[in-house]
Amino acid sequence: MTPQVAEWIKEYEAKPDRFGPDAARLGEGPKVDNDLYVRDYDKCILRSKCVDACGDQWQNTLAISVAGREFDARIAVEHDAPLTDSACVYCGNCIEVCPTGALSFKSEFDMRAAGTWDESQQTETTTVCAYCGVGCNLTLPVQDNEIVKVTSPHDNPVTHGNLCSKGRFGYQHVQNRG
């Protein structure tokens, strides 16, 4: 649980335990169906910030939505297809706003699984994406001299933390030392 979620629980005096075992999460395990990002909806609290980011708030791709009702409600792509068969354009703007870690970079997911993810050893550098003239800001967390994911400052007055797929995921060339 992120500090932001803990603040919401306190602010709204939420008592998740009152829903009993019927509120148990989906139990599906992480969806690892592409090389860029992982969806682990057992961590999802249905805040729907990803749906807004993919929809008319920012991205206007509309690749994801809330499917089902009540305890069956969940975030899904059309027809519950793999992400690779959906309308997703891999901008990662949904990852940027997810407050629980239900959406995460594959790089972070793999490092956490291997026990090597260590934020205390990471430095962050904010720079400018070099791919095109829009000039979005990128924040690059670096651990052991490797970029481990890409975020973007939400207070940027032009892009508000949003990027395209190149800025979000196209960083490997920076550390190609072959």
Ligand code: SF4
């Ligand atoms: S990566 Fe972009 S297009 Fe794909 S689901 Fe997330 S916000 Fe929508």
Ligand code: SF4
């Ligand atoms: S993130 Fe995409 S839109 Fe923004 S500067 Fe980079 S290539 Fe251009």
